[in-house]
Amino acid sequence: MVVIPFIFVALFWIQALLRLLKQSWQKGAKIFLSVWALIALMTGYLFTYYPNSLNLSGFDWAPEKKFYSEQFDFSRDAALIDALTLPQEKVALISSFETKILIQANRRPFFYYFPMMESEHMQGDKWRGLYIHTYARLLRTLNQLKEERPNHIFIQSRLWEGPDAQHFENTHEAFRQLMTYIRLQYQFQSKGQYLTALKLI
Amino acid sequence: MIPLFNRNLFFLTFLSLLWAWQLMLALSFGLNQYPAVSALSSQVLPEWQYLLKPEWKPFIYHVVLMAGISFQVILLMLNRRHMETKDLLKAWGTYLIVEILLTCLWSSAAFKLIVYAARPDLARHAFIFLFVVILLCKGFYHRWQDWMRTWWKWCLYLKTDPPCRRIIEWGIPVLLCLLIFVPNVKGVIAREFIGEQFHHNDGSFMGPAWGYMSGQALDVDIISEYGIGIVVTISRLAQFFGGFSYEHVMSVMVLGTILYYIGWYMLIRRWFGSLLLALAAILLGIKWQMFHPGVYPFVFTYASATPMRFVYDVIYFWCLWMHLQTGRKSWLMGAGAACGFGIYYMTSEGIYGTASFGAYILLLLASTNWRQYFRLRLRDACLIFLPFGVALFLLALTLGPHIASAQFWNNIGEFINYFLSGFGLEPMYKTLLDHKYLESLMGFVLPMGYLLSLLILLSRVFLNFSLKEEWLAIVLCFYGLGTYHYYIARSTGTSYYAMILPFVFVLGFWIKMAINTLKENRRMPVRLILLGAVTWALITNHMFLAYPNILNLSSHPLTDPKVALTLPDGNPYFNHLFRNFNPALKLSINSLGGTQEEMLAEGDFADDNDLVDYYEKHSHFTRDVQLISSLTAHSEEVPLISSFETRILMLAHRKTFFYYFPLLISRPMTMHSFEVCSLYTTEQLAKTLNKFERVKPRYVFMERIFMVNEVPQAFLFQYPSLIPLINYVRTHYELVAQGEYLVALRRKG
Numbered sequence: 001m002v003v004i005p006f007i008f009v010a011l012f013w014i015q016a017l018l019r020l021l022k023q024s025w026q027k028g029a030k031i032f033l034s035v036w037a038l039i040a041l042m043t044g045y046l047f048t049y050y051p052n053s054l055n056l057s058g059f060d061w062a063p064e065k066k067f068y069s070e071q072f073d074f075s076r077d078a079a080l081i082d083a084l085t086l087p088q089e090k091v092a093l094i095s096s097f098e099t100k101i102l103i104q105a106n107r108r109p110f111f112y113y114f115p116m117m118e119s120e121h122m123q124g125d126k127w128r129g130l131y132i133h134t135y136a137r138l139l140r141t142l143n144q145l146k147e148e149r150p151n152h153i154f155i156q157s158r159l160w161e162g163p164d165a166q167h168f169e170n171t172h173e174a175f176r177q178l179m180t181y182i183r184l185q186y187q188f189q190s191k192g193q194y195l196t197a198l199k200l201i
Numbered sequence: 202m203i204p205l206f207n208r209n210l211f212f213l214t215f216l217s218l219l220w221a222w223q224l225m226l227a228l229s230f231g232l233n234q235y236p237a238v239s240a241l242s243s244q245v246l247p248e249w250q251y252l253l254k255p256e257w258k259p260f261i262y263h264v265v266l267m268a269g270i271s272f273q274v275i276l277l278m279l280n281r282r283h284m285e286t287k288d289l290l291k292a293w294g295t296y297l298i299v300e301i302l303l304t305c306l307w308s309s310a311a312f313k314l315i316v317y318a319a320r321p322d323l324a325r326h327a328f329i330f331l332f333v334v335i336l337l338c339k340g341f342y343h344r345w346q347d348w349m350r351t352w353w354k355w356c357l358y359l360k361t362d363p364p365c366r367r368i369i370e371w372g373i374p375v376l377l378c379l380l381i382f383v384p385n386v387k388g389v390i391a392r393e394f395i396g397e398q399f400h401h402n403d404g405s406f407m408g409p410a411w412g413y414m415s416g417q418a419l420d421v422d423i424i425s426e427y428g429i430g431i432v433v434t435i436s437r438l439a440q441f442f443g444g445f446s447y448e449h450v451m452s453v454m455v456l457g458t459i460l461y462y463i464g465w466y467m468l469i470r471r472w473f474g475s476l477l478l479a480l481a482a483i484l485l486g487i488k489w490q491m492f493h494p495g496v497y498p499f500v501f502t503y504a505s506a507t508p509m510r511f512v513y514d515v516i517y518f519w520c521l522w523m524h525l526q527t528g529r530k531s532w533l534m535g536a537g538a539a540c541g542f543g544i545y546y547m548t549s550e551g552i553y554g555t556a557s558f559g560a561y562i563l564l565l566l567a568s569t570n571w572r573q574y575f576r577l578r579l580r581d582a583c584l585i586f587l588p589f590g591v592a593l594f595l596l597a598l599t600l601g602p603h604i605a606s607a608q609f610w611n612n613i614g615e616f617i618n619y620f621l622s623g624f625g626l627e628p629m630y631k632t633l634l635d636h637k638y639l640e641s642l643m644g645f646v647l648p649m650g651y652l653l654s655l656l657i658l659l660s661r662v663f664l665n666f667s668l669k670e671e672w673l674a675i676v677l678c679f680y681g682l683g684t685y686h687y688y689i690a691r692s693t694g695t696s697y698y699a700m701i702l703p704f705v706f707v708l709g710f711w712i713k714m715a716i717n718t719l720k721e722n723r724r725m726p727v728r729l730i731l732l733g734a735v736t737w738a739l740i741t742n743h744m745f746l747a748y749p750n751i752l753n754l755s756s757h758p759l760t761d762p763k764v765a766l767t768l769p770d771g772n773p774y775f776n777h778l779f780r781n782f783n784p785a786l787k788l789s790i791n792s793l794g795g796t797q798e799e800m801l802a803e804g805d806f807a808d809d810n811d812l813v814d815y816y817e818k819h820s821h822f823t824r825d826v827q828l829i830s831s832l833t834a835h836s837e838e839v840p841l842i843s844s845f846e847t848r849i850l851m852l853a854h855r856k857t858f859f860y861y862f863p864l865l866i867s868r869p870m871t872m873h874s875f876e877v878c879s880l881y882t883t884e885q886l887a888k889t890l891n892k893f894e895r896v897k898p899r900y901v902f903m904e905r906i907f908m909v910n911e912v913p914q915a916f917l918f919q920y921p922s923l924i925p926l927i928n929y930v931r932t933h934y935e936l937v938a939q940g941e942y943l944v945a946l947r948r949k950g
Contacts (some may be wrong), residue, residue: 016205133252134244172248 071122072097077154078105080192084152092145094130094178095156095195096120110150113137122156122194127164132174142181153186153198160188160196209289212297213276219300221269223335225261226311230328232257295346299338307331309741319771322763323746323754356725373480374463380487381459383451383501383749388759388809390447391816393502395775395801398867399447403847404879406504407450408863410436411847414445415856416836420612421603423862427505430546433599435509447848454501454509461508462487464515468522469706472673473713477728481735482709486702488735492744493698498766498774499748506699511550511684513543521561521676525669528575533562537584541591545599548613553683555588560679561672568662612860620690624881629692637694644697647704648685651678654707674710677703757808765803773802779868786919787873788912792905792942799871822849825902828940829853832900840893842903842926843943844868844876858898861885865923870942875906880922890929900937901930901946908936908944 014033018026041047048056074097082105085091091102092110096119102109109115118128132138145153158164159179169176186198239255283289310331313324338345359365383389393399399407410432412423419425425432435457439449462483470479490508491500500507520536523529540558543551562584565571597604619625628634632641655678661667662675681703688697712731716724739745747758747766755761767774780800790796806812822845830853833839840858841850844867850857865876880886907927917924934946 020206129248133246133249134241135246136244138246173246174248 072100074101074104074194077101077192077195080190080195080197081105081107081154084189084197090148090150092150092153093155093195094159095154096122101195110144110148111141112144113141116141117156125164127159127168129172130174130178132178138174138177141178145181145185149185149200151200152189153182154195155182155198156194157191157196160198207284209280209284209286212290212293213280214273216293216297216300217269217272217276219304220272221265223304223307224268225265226307227332228261228264229257230311230314230332232261292346295349296338296342299345299349300335303331303335303338306737307335309737313741313743317743319767320762356729360725369476373466373476377462377466377483377487378459379751381455381462381491382751383455384751385749385759385809385813386448386451386455387813387816389499389501389749390451391812391820392499392759392775393447394816394820395812396498397502397778398844398869399848400778400866401503401505402447402450403863403867406432406435407447407847408857410439410445410450411851412857412862414440415850415854417856418600418603418609421600421606421609422860423857424612424615424860426616427510428545428547428549428551429599430542430595431509434546445851451501454504454507457512458491458508461512461515464519465702465706468515468519469709472522472670473709475713475716475724475728477725477732478709478713478716481728481732482705484732484735484739485708486705488739488742488745489698489701489705492739492742492748493695494744494769495693495695495698496744497769498744506696508702510547510699511543511554511702513539513546513551514554514680517543517554517558518673518676522673524575525672530581533581533584534587536561537587538591541588542595544588544592545595548617549686550684551588551592553680553686556683557676557679558588559585561676564659564662564675568665570665571662571667619881626690627692629689631692632694640695643695644688644692647688647697647701648682650704651681651685651707654678654711655682670710674707677707677710681707757810759809760803760806760812761808762803767803773804775802775805776800776869779872779874782868782872782874785913786875786915788906788909789873790906791871791873793871794905795871796873797871798869798873800869820845820848822852822940822942825849825940825943826852828938828943828945829855829902832938832945838896838898840898840901841943842901842907842923842930844870844904849943858892858896859889860892861889864889870904873906875912875916875920875923878920878923878926880926886922886925889926893929893933897948899948901934901948902943903927903930903946904942905939905944907931 018029021029042056049059051059051061077095078101081091081093081101085105085107087106089107090110091105091107093102094116095101096117098109098115098117098119113131116130116132118131120126120128132141159168159175165179169179182198185201187201189197189199191197237255237257239253242253242255245253280289307328310324310328314321314328317324341348359369393402405427409419409423409425412425413419413432414436417423419429419432435450435453436445438453438457439445442449442452465486466479466483469482470476473479473482496503496506504510517536517539520532520539524532524536536558540551540555543554545551562577562582565575565577566579566582593604600609603609629644630641632638632644654674658667658671658675658678661671681700684700684703685697687700716727719727743766746754747764749758753764755764758764765774768777772780791798801815806815825843826849829839829841829849833853833855835854837855838858839850839853839855841855842864843849844865846857846863846865846867861880863879865878868874868876880889908931912924930946933949935949936944937947938945
């Protein structure tokens with residue numbers, strides 16, 4: 001990305017140098033450079049896999065698409081949000097793929113620090129943590145919850161209960177403090193496919 | 202209007218950039234002495250602390266950009282009236298060259314400071330020293346031109362003054378001695394003992410050499426994988442030095458290497474007609490051949506990769522050179538005899554020399570001009586067979602009647618067959634798979650360089666354009682292509698460097714030819730630059746800095762962390778082969794019945810003397826040697842199944858019973874594990890067991906750990922030849938006595 005200005009500057013100098021050559025050599029050098037750049041691009045490993053219409057690698061994208069359509073359908077969770085919140089309401093959601101879920105549910109995000117979680121596959125056993133890097137961010141998020149007191153919080157089920165939830169609380173300070181507050185103020189209401197809906201006590 | 206490519210403008214800009222770069226190096230070094238702190242450090246949550254890495258980088262970046270612009274503004278203001286004159290570059294030219302040189306050296310020190318961050322002492326000292334020099338350089342900017350002139354006059358004086366010239370001519374062999382000579386031979390043997398348990402040298406040299414010295418016939422009673430003459434020659438020379446021992450063998454190898462390089466230096470000194478170029482070529486040869494990663498950390502740990510492998514070739518090429526100079530056939534016969542000695546000495550290397558010798562004779566005969574010039578007749582083609590005759594004669598002298606036995610010739614062909622069958626080979630693109638692109642590229646450059654040179658030079662021969670001196674390059678190309686089989690057969694890492702010397706000399710020849718096209722007054726500066734570049738490459742190489750010669754910067758180069766090499770990943774070199782040994786293959790106790798493995802590292806020794814003391818204390822195996830001596834006769838063949846079997850048998854003055862010797866790949870005696878056996882095929886195992894059945898030796902000695910009654914099932918797969926061998930001994934022999942690490946077993950019944 002940041003290399004684009006450099007390329008133009010480099011081309012300026014190449015052009016200046018080419019002007020020192022004879023006219024016929026200039027043309028040859030330009031053709032050589034163009035062909036070289038084209039070959040360099042076309043033989044770049046990442047370019048061959050770039051999903052353009054050329055599809056030089058011949059990669060079959062069908063399994064990827066199938067996986068996407070199967071694994072990234074959050075309609076049941078979107079329906080849960082839809083059922084418990086109003087269309088104009090900001091929704092407090094703590095989950096992987098929170099952007100995708102809220103788009104599907106057609107709701108606004110509640111949290112200022114959004115997205116709040118580093119997404120991981122819903123069936124995966126890893127967790128990459130919250131984007132709450134500092135105590136100031138944590139305080140602001142907690143204050144937001146305390147001041148605006150949303151009626152519902154939607155949380156990824158594996159973060160609410162089970163061995164993973166306990167482990168993540170032990171290893172992530174921000175998550176521990178957030179969950180301490182939520183567990184005090186909210187209670188279980190219902191469950192979707194991946195999400196659990198919590199209701200303000 | 203000043204054109205875009207104005208010389209003065211470019212010169213001033215280049216100087217601004219150099220100063221900005223220097224400022225960046227100075228700021229980076231200075232500021233990094235004070236780690237940057239972040240106001241956020243108390244704010245960041247524990248789980249994200251790893252992301253917090255405050256740096257001076259943005260500050261340095263902005264300062265350097267501003268400095269570059271400021272330097273340019275100042276230089277333009279000072280020189281704006283001279284932008285179109287030619288005098289500007291004349292006045293500043295010498296200073297600019299010095300600045301470029303110092304900046305390159307300083308950047309190189311910075312590079313090493315980062316790359317060798319685990320051992321930065323030497324690079325840091327160099328960096329600080331160059332920092333001071335660069336500051337001084339600016340203070341004396343107006344004097345450089347005069348100093349350079351004075352220095353140049355001195356160079357010319359040294360070149361033309363006969364006494365000075367004589368001192369330099371003789372000084373270079375002395376320099377080569379200082380570079381290669383190893384004063385603390387016992388220390389390097391101690392390092393070999395604890396570093397890799399004599400693994401390489403026992404297998405390639407000491408094992409067969411002890412067999413030969415104890416009266417066994419090579420490749421009849423004991424295997425000698427690398428040839429016969431090398432074992433005989435070095436062993437006898439070691440004996441001459443005061444007795445056959447690890448230390449004396451090492452001394453012979455070091456001395457042989459010194460003489461080899463001096464011999465080649467004197468030859469190329471005459472061939473190139475330039476002292477500077479010959480010295481540059483020899484230093485490059487030493488750098489590539491002796492200090493490459495393939496012989497990490499010390500070239501003499503791998504006898505087969507030292508110049509002792511092909512030491513005969515210096516005599517061969519001297520004879521060729523003399524033939525080219527005098528035209529006398531006796532020199533041609535001398536070259537043939539040298540090749541014959543080569544075949545006897547190390548079969549593969551001698552064959553390559555002989556092939557190049559044959560090519561030389563055939564090409565001379567094929568070229569009418571050269572045939573007439575050297576007064577050769579067709580019958581002189583018979584000289585091609587001279588090397589084979591000499592080799593057979595020397596083999597007969599060494600082996601006596603065994604030379605006529607089928608057993609000897611079958612044995613000599615055994616390892617050749619293994620290689621031809623693909624045993625132990627590696628693909629040539631292995632380095633590419635490991636993403637070591639430069640290593641890989643060099644592997645392909647070598648044969649292409651030889652072939653390119655050969656095609657050009659042979660074309661010149663057939664077009665009758667060739668000069669006499671080109672013949673040496675032609676033969677070197679043939680010889681180099683032959684020795685390259687070393688890498689073709691086993692393409693591991695940078696192993697081609699072990700055989701790179703012919704390439705260096707061919708390269709030197711081409712450089713010489715290129716320099717000869719320059720004007721007379723330009724030649725010496727170019728040679729000086731080449732010599733400077735090669736010297737810099739050699740003396741900044743970490744393997745060279747760690748080499749325990751007299752010039753070493755440390756008085757304890759084997760253990761001093763300032764220079765001593767650990768493994769590239771930072772782990773200790775000492776005991777490196779077994780430090781990460783699979784715990785699943787370990788038993789609960791070792792041969793001593795204890796649990797301590799004592800896997801010492803470099804840091805466990807106060808200095809080199811401490812290392813030698815440890816070696817003296819732990820390498821004499823006194824009780825085990827006494828055990829063997831008390832139960833066997835002086836001339837008896839002793840079946841010993843143990844690590845350090847070569848050393849133990851040498852101390853006990855006993856022959857080995859096994860043809861495949863050393864039988865085991867040594868590991869520290871205190872380890873709780875078995876060793877890997879060097880019997881590679883079922884045929885070798887059967888041959889070994891058959892000898893037991895045939896000879897039925899009264900006693901067998903083996904490590905106490907082999908008396909353990911139960912081993913994990915995985916041992917059957919991990920030690921497929923050792924387990925049957927131990928089972929055989931345990932079935933047919935019974936325990937009668939015990940030493941420190943060894944037990945003695947007597948044949949039942």
